Amino acid sequence: MGEVTKVLIADDHELIRKGLRQVLKLDNNFEIDEAIDGKEALEKVRNATPDVTILDIQMPFYTGFEVAERIHNESIQTSVIFLTMHREEQLFNRAMDIGVMGFVLKENTVSEITRCIETVLAGKHYLSPEISEFLVRRNMKLMSNASEKTGLSLLTTTEKKVLKQLATMKTSQEIADYYGVSIKTVQNHRSNICTKLGISGHHALLKFALEHAKNI
Amino acid sequence: MGEVTKVLIADDHELIRKGLRQVLKLDNNFEIDEAIDGKEALEKVRNATPDVTILDIQMPFYTGFEVAERIHNESIQTSVIFLTMHREEQLFNRAMDIGVMGFVLKENTVSEITRCIETVLAGKHYLSPEISEFLVRRNMKLMSNASEKTGLSLLTTTEKKVLKQLATMKTSQEIADYYGVSIKTVQNHRSNICTKLGISGHHALLKFALEHAKNI
């Protein structure tokens, strides 16, 4: 095709820039530009708006993160790929939050970067398989809606039972009937729970119950 | 190490079974067994409990899914890897729900399956990068807590504003003050929202607001 894909490679190691250029030169018709630090990368992204921006994380002036963050905030239309040695979960999570489309480990095969670019150009995410574990975990956390130790440990078993029933949208009366106790007992439990958790207000307890029911 | 890893290959294509056996034979000390359909696979998993179970999806008697589902339900200690030609999202989602640890596309390099086995043996997930898009989307859905058309579209802008404030744990009075209207107005909006959404009860509206605040 006559279509040329503009790729910006931002990495402070010349070796990597040259290597990447070599790899990309073979396969497709890429128009390649380079940046040697975060500052230059940001300038070139703003001016040339490459289709794909490959960012190293550690760079002078701005880190790859800061560059990606600005790209994200300024809604610049370029697909960002992180090329990194770091297999750290926090990094990955932050990356996902700022709309990074690709996350490739340097230690992996060179073929991966071309696959990544192709995938990203198709509008899809590409993650090195080693990374997918993080995404799975991220998923799990979302599913179990943050199992932070919010103060659940402060509650007695009966209080937790009440909380669990609360999350099923039962009223105090219904919970009382369910357990065969007085509504006053349930109300007292509710009060005590609120006190223990340091929350107050009409909705606070229900909100808490809904958020933490899965962890009870 | 003297430790031998037991691997079960379940695929109805002999070619693939032999190919896999070849690939695995080279690298590590695997003890390989084969199954030619879902029924045999399940029997061998139950009796021999391999460390890793590689399942094709389309197989006679039981599909790979059905086998994995039974493995999951019976809490059999084996890491399941799906080896498939299908890049379909539903398949993937179902797989994640039944605890599959690996998901590798047949079209990919053979080296990927060994990487996958190693990763899975380390207790981590391995997904072919082409698949990660699905996981990302799964994530998104969880994050925006199901942006199903729950009925939000039925609401007027004012009603949505009220809902949004509700999710911040404001009472009707506080919302009224916030917008400088009567509490009755807010209460009416609440009533109308409940009617439109077809919900009732003390907690229902707050629950709805909390769940959908992000989409408003």
Add this chain to the structure above:
DNA sequence: AGGTGTATAGGTAGAAGTACCTATGCGATT
């Protein structure tokens, strides 16, 4: 011109929840 939808506001009755008390019985700890 008339209908429809929306935002506004009010009324009333009742249900539900909150806040802050007291009090009893039981089992475990000291």
Add this chain to the structure above:
DNA sequence: AATCGCATAGGTACTTCTACCTATACACCT
């Protein structure tokens, strides 16, 4: 034996929410 935590239950006063109504004013569409 005395104390403490917990589950139980009750009282009282207050706030909040719900479920029904009515009603006015405005904008938009036919």
